[in-house]
Amino acid sequence: MTALTPQPRAALADIPAYVPGKPPTPRPGVATYKLSSNENPYPPLAGVLDAVAEAARSLNRYPDMGNAALRAGLAADLGVGPDQLAPGTGSVAVLYHLLAAYCDPGDEVVHAWRSFEAYPIGIAVAGATSVPVPVTATGAHDLAAMAAAVTERTKVVLLCTPNNPTGPALSHAEVAAFVAQVPGHVIVVLDEAYREFVRIADPVRSLDLVAAHPNVVAMRTFAKAYGLAGLRVGYLAGAEPIAAAVRACSLPFGVSSIAQAATLASLAAKAELLDRVELIVAERSRVVDELAGQGWSLPDAQGNFVWFDLGTRTAAFAAAAEKAGIVVRPFADEGVRVTIGEPAANDVLLRLAAGWVD
Missing domain, CATH: 3.40.640.10 (Type I PLP-dependent aspartate aminotransferase-like (Major domain))
Structure with a gap:
């Protein structure tokens, strides 16, 4: 006879897991950046x-x-x-x-x-x-x-x-x-x-x-x-x-x-914080313009991130990004979202992306 145990609602079996952006793994001699969670790169005031x-x-x-x-x-x-x-x-x-x-x-x-x-x-x-x-x-x-x-x-x-x-x-x-x-x-x-x-x-x-x-x-x-x-x-x-x-x-x-x-x-401190937003938007414009110059055709980026529609190349791009020192957020077989972070982190993204244009 099977022992009775508490069972959760059946609907929970079909609930997809929320996948958070993972942090980078520290690596000797390599600067690493987290660009996977759309976080603000500036520390608290x-x-x-x-x-x-x-x-x-x-x-x-x-x-x-x-x-x-x-x-x-x-x-x-x-x-x-x-x-x-x-x-x-x-x-x-x-x-x-x-x-x-x-x-x-x-x-x-x-x-x-x-x-x-x-x-x-x-x-x-x-x-x-x-x-x-x-x-x-x-x-x-x-x-x-x-x-x-x-x-x-x-x-x-x-x-x-x-x-x-x-x-x-x-x-x-x-x-x-x-x-x-x-x-x-x-x-x-x-x-x-x-x-x-x-x-x-x-x-x-x-x-x-x-x-x-x-x-x-x-x-x-x-x-x-x-x-x-x-x-x-x-x-x-x-x-x-x-x-x-x-x-x-x-x-x-x-x-x-x-x-x-x-x-x-x-x-x-709203005014000072929104000044930081302007810096992020300016950095977003720089990244988007350079990606366009590389030949990328991306959706209109109006958040603090950019989206690469990579399809089946998604996992490989994410792996290459991590190897280069940036952790991005892949969505399996759909694409990769990359946060606009520190200029140095964005530079890593731009160097990487240049080798992945179709």
Whole structure:
């Protein structure tokens, strides 16, 4: 007789594993760089470290569960009400909370693919059904196909702009037209993890869309432009009922006191941090221009990364990159995403890429 043991939900067997960018392996005589996780290459500002040190003095106390000071600071920065905000441990956690709040088993979530790899994981964990819509040949969202994929079972649509890992960003005009086609009971999520790096003529004005449409929300993070990836702080901005529902599903005390303090200090130093973003964007332009000169035809890079559509050459390129001293993020038999890092790291990428042009 077979012994009975606890069994997880059957749906978990089909959940893909999240693959993080791996760090480089130290090698004598070779400078190594991590270009696999879209991290900001600049260290924390001194003022942010001071705020972290001060917050650490009260680690014996729980953080503010309501994130009152954080929400007030964000509200002042964004021009929205504190009750329109739902912070969480990174925008990924906020997405998980949103899906938990709005999706019943069998409900559908429409999203582009290839896009952020956490999407199908979060959807499956919520018990919902993933409806992936292929990106275009240029790595952009196919909004017409995504609108056509919305059915009576659709609860959420995810728009990743700029799209991770391919790079193109959506314009405000095309997102506004898309939102006008979506039924009012369907939540449209504008995932803007890389919004500060966008340099197109008509970038999405997400908060305008939030104000005009009660079913539109913006998700953002302090991991990328603000350089707080190690502290995990993200948030949702939307209509008060949606923000309240997301907060209701959030992990109690999820955003640590240190993370809250660092985020407020970063908001106070926003101008200096955005100057760093400009340096990254300039470096991105240098890399993209040189790759184009080598003969590469890449998707429009609007995040802090570039995408190489390498197909079956993906694993070999990743291995060659690691040998050269840079660790990149391969997506099996699809392509490689490479973070814009320190100039020296980007130089390694450019030397490597010159030998891989078709």
